[in-house]
Amino acid sequence: MTSVKYTGMAYKSADDMVMGTALHPVSEGFGLKIGAGQVVPEINYAPRPGTEKDPAKLRKEYVDYITTDILNRAVTAGFPAVHLETEWVSQMNQEKLCAPVVAGQKEVCEKFHEEYGIACGVRQTIPDQREHDMGLRPGMDSVHAYPEKFFECCDYACENGADNLSVESVGGKEFADYAVTHGDIVAFLFGVGYLGSIDMDYIWNQMVDIAKRNRTVPGGDTDCSGANVSMFMAGGMMDNDVQKTFSAITRAISAARTLVAWEAGAQGPDKDCGYEGIICKAIAGKPTTQEGKNCQCAHCDLMGNLSAQVCDCWSNESVEYHPEFGGTSVQCWLGSLGYEVALMNTAIQTHQEKTLRDLYCITDMTRSPESYILAYNNAYEIGKVIAENGDSYYLRSKAAAEKAIEIIESGYNSKTLQLTKKQYDVLEDCKKKIVALPTEEDAFVEQCVKEFTGVVPNFNMKNYGL
Numbered sequence: 001m002t003s004v005k006y007t008g009m010a011y012k013s014a015d016d017m018v019m020g021t022a023l024h025p026v027s028e029g030f031g032l033k034i035g036a037g038q039v040v041p042e043i044n045y046a047p048r049p050g051t052e053k054d055p056a057k058l059r060k061e062y063v064d065y066i067t068t069d070i071l072n073r074a075v076t077a078g079f080p081a082v083h084l085e086t087e088w089v090s091q092m093n094q095e096k097l098c099a100p101v102v103a104g105q106k107e108v109c110e111k112f113h114e115e116y117g118i119a120c121g122v123r124q125t126i127p128d129q130r131e132h133d134m135g136l137r138p139g140m141d142s143v144h145a146y147p148e149k150f151f152e153c154c155d156y157a158c159e160n161g162a163d164n165l166s167v168e169s170v171g172g173k174e175f176a177d178y179a180v181t182h183g184d185i186v187a188f189l190f191g192v193g194y195l196g197s198i199d200m201d202y203i204w205n206q207m208v209d210i211a212k213r214n215r216t217v218p219g220g221d222t223d224c225s226g227a228n229v230s231m232f233m234a235g236g237m238m239d240n241d242v243q244k245t246f247s248a249i250t251r252a253i254s255a256a257r258t259l260v261a262w263e264a265g266a267q268g269p270d271k272d273c274g275y276e277g278i279i280c281k282a283i284a285g286k287p288t289t290q291e292g293k294n295c296q297c298a299h300c301d302l303m304g305n306l307s308a309q310v311c312d313c314w315s316n317e318s319v320e321y322h323p324e325f326g327g328t329s330v331q332c333w334l335g336s337l338g339y340e341v342a343l344m345n346t347a348i349q350t351h352q353e354k355t356l357r358d359l360y361c362i363t364d365m366t367r368s369p370e371s372y373i374l375a376y377n378n379a380y381e382i383g384k385v386i387a388e389n390g391d392s393y394y395l396r397s398k399a400a401a402e403k404a405i406e407i408i409e410s411g412y413n414s415k416t417l418q419l420t421k422k423q424y425d426v427l428e429d430c431k432k433k434i435v436a437l438p439t440e441e442d443a444f445v446e447q448c449v450k451e452f453t454g455v456v457p458n459f460n461m462k463n464y465g466l
Contacts, residue, residue, distance in 0.1 A: 003201050003263040007390035010285030014380035017310045018353045019344050023285030025312075026267050028217040029121020029163040030113035032081060034269055035287030035312040039344040041337035042083040042123070042272060042289055042313040043070055045330050046320045052091040055100060062086065063104030066321050066330055071112040071120065073331035079338040081119035083289075083313055084109075085166075085272070088127050093153050099160045106161030121163035123219055125271070126153045128167050128203075132174045132458035136199065137465060147203070154207055158214035165211045166219035166271055171199025171464070172257070176226035176250075178456045180233055180242060185249055185401065185430040186437065187456065190448040192226045193253045193397025194441075198464045200260035208265035220270030220277075220286075221261040223254035228273055231370060236302060245408060245419065245427040248369035252382050252404035255279035256397040259386065262286055272315035275307060278374050279400075282383035287312035294336045297329070303371035306364035309357045310376055314341050369427075372417050373404045381407065394441040398434060405431045 010023050022035030034040055051061040067084065074082045086105065092098040102124055109120045128150060134141040138148055158165060175191015178184065200221060211218035222228070227250045233239075234247035255276035262268065268286035270277045272295075277288035288311060293304030295317035301307075308314060316333040326332045347356040357376070365375045373382065385399040408427060411417030419427070438444045452459055 003205065003260065003265075005263050005390045006259065006283050006387050009283055009380075009384060009387050011282055011380070014282070014377040015354070017282060017376055017380070018348075018357055019308065019310050020312060020348050020353065022268070022281065022287040022312055024267070024287075026217055026269065026287055029119070030109055031119035032083065032121040032163070033119070034083070038081070038348060039311060039341045040081045040083050040313050041079065041334060041341045042085055042315040043330055043334045043337060044085040044087060044272065044315055044318040046087070046318055047089065048321055052089050052097070055096050058092075058097055059100040059104055061321065062101045063108060065328070067105045067108045067122075069328045070330050070334055071108065071118065073327060073334050074118055074120075074338070075112065075116045077335060077338055079118075079334075079342075082334065082338075083121055083123060085123040085125060085315070087125040087318060088153070090127055090129060093127070093129065093149055095156050098153065098156050102157055102160035102162055106163075123164035123166055124157040124162035125166045125168065126150065126157060128169045130170055132170075132460070132463060135460070136171065136463040137202075140462070151206055151210065154210045158210055158216040162214075162216050164217045164219040165207060166221065167203065167207065168222050168224040168271060168273070169200060169203050170225050171203070172196025173225040174458045175452070175456055176229060180230045180250070183242070183246060183426065185246065186433050186448070187452060188226070188250050189253055189397055189401060189434070189437075190444070190452070191456070192223060192250070193256055193400075194394045194445070195464050196223070196226065196257045197260050197393040197397070198466070200257055201264060202465065204261045204264035204266060212265075218261075218266040220266050220268050220274070221258055222271035222274030223257055223276065224271070224273050226257075227251045227254035227276060231275070231301065232299065234370070236300060240422070243423050243426040245369045245423045246430065248373050248408060249401050249404050249430055251276055251370055252279070252373060252400040253397045255382065256386050256393065256400050259283060269313050272313070272317055275303070275370075275374060278307070278310060278376060278379040279383045279386070281310060282376075282380045283387050289313035289315050291315040291317045294333070294340055297333055302368040303364045303374065305360045306371050306374060308340070308344070309360045314344070366411075366417050369408050369417065369419065369423065372411050373407050378407050392441050394444050398437060401430070401434050405434070
């Protein structure tokens with residue numbers, strides 16, 4: 001299957017983007033519609049340590065406890081719909097461990113849908129356990145048999161009833177790690193924007209094929225191993241390990257990479273930790289899952305409200321299953337998600353969705369450079385330059401970085417966005433390096449191969465079929 005690249009925008013203007021509505025909604029599971037006029041809470045969870053050692057224990061944890069608890073609480077609280085996300089623990093790469101979980105979750109969802117009418121479905125997110133030092137392409141890893149085993153897991157998930165197939169793929173991670181720790185924006189552009197996109201195309205064409213054969217919705221991806229690492233290391237107001245201007249630029253680049261899943265035929269929603277999904281939605285018109293203030297069980301960021309502005313699913317990121325005062329952890333965090341989503345859906349029903357969108361946006365827009373570029377109006381502008389250069393993974397990633405820098409500079413010069421001297425200096429340094437890059441993709445690749453060979457650990461062009 002050949003990916004078709006986006007060279008135009010799905011939306012005519014940024015103002016056309018709202019929460020709960022996508023131009024290409026998704027139907028999956030039991031009566032579940034995403035992006036069709038309402039926001040859906042998406043609850044993500046992890047089993048307690050030790051349960052992964054035994055198939056019966058793991059099934060009981062995921063099916064009898066987690067899934068049942070979630071759906072019981074959804075019905076109890078009167079939530080009309082819920083999307084579950086099972087991010088597989090690494091041990092689930094065995095059929096005896098994963099198949100009973102997937103099939104069991106499907107069975108419970110069907111039971112609750114039939115008895116209570118709740119719309120529900122389960123996203124199965126397969127862990128990408130490829131290692132760059134062992135090899136990313138078939139036949140390279142003779143020890144762990146990846147990526148072959150990864151695609152087997154996709155088959156296991158879909159054959160046993162996955163409603164949605166997703167992944168957090170690791171292509172370009174070796175460069176992302178190096179780039180973030182060394183403050184090297186060119187390394188990030190080459191590794192994530194270019195090589196990562198090539199890997200996404202390879203992974204997702206096969207995932208889409210597997211999903212479609214089994215009538216499973218191919219969902220989406222995220223640059224969790226790149227842009228999110230950058231964002232977390234940039235941290236909050238008291239952190240200074242990575243400059244927030246650098247992190248913002250990496251986020252813009254990551255959008256060009258995450259988009260590839262949809263270009264390969266994935267339908268959405270994309271993954272919750274892909275904050276770049278706001279940009280991707282503007283380009284493709286497909287539903288996006290976002291996370292923010294209701295994911296404090298997992299992490300803290302500087303755009304807890306803003307990230308909700310045009311979401312179609314609203315996620316808690318992830319929480320370990322355990323008891324809390326208000327019930328189990330998944331029940332408590334579903335409650336937090338569900339009531340926030342109820343507010344969004346009430347805004348939609350009363351035709352106030354743009355007002356709520358703008359309030360979400362304004363609340364956090366100037367809190368950091370990253371939140372500033374992800375404000376839906378600015379995200380749209382980044383999407384435009386990605387689409388204008390859509391035929392080239394390199395040029396569209398470069399254009400995204402340049403536009404992010406331009407937006408941040410404009411915010412700073414207008415005194416809308418505050419930057420420290422260090423943040424500004426890093427911004428200007430990134431600008432200088434990106435402007436100096438070649439305009440031809442081949443020249444860029446040649447330059448980067450020469451510069452980073454023997455410098456970036458585990459860099460091997462064969463990992464990307466090159």
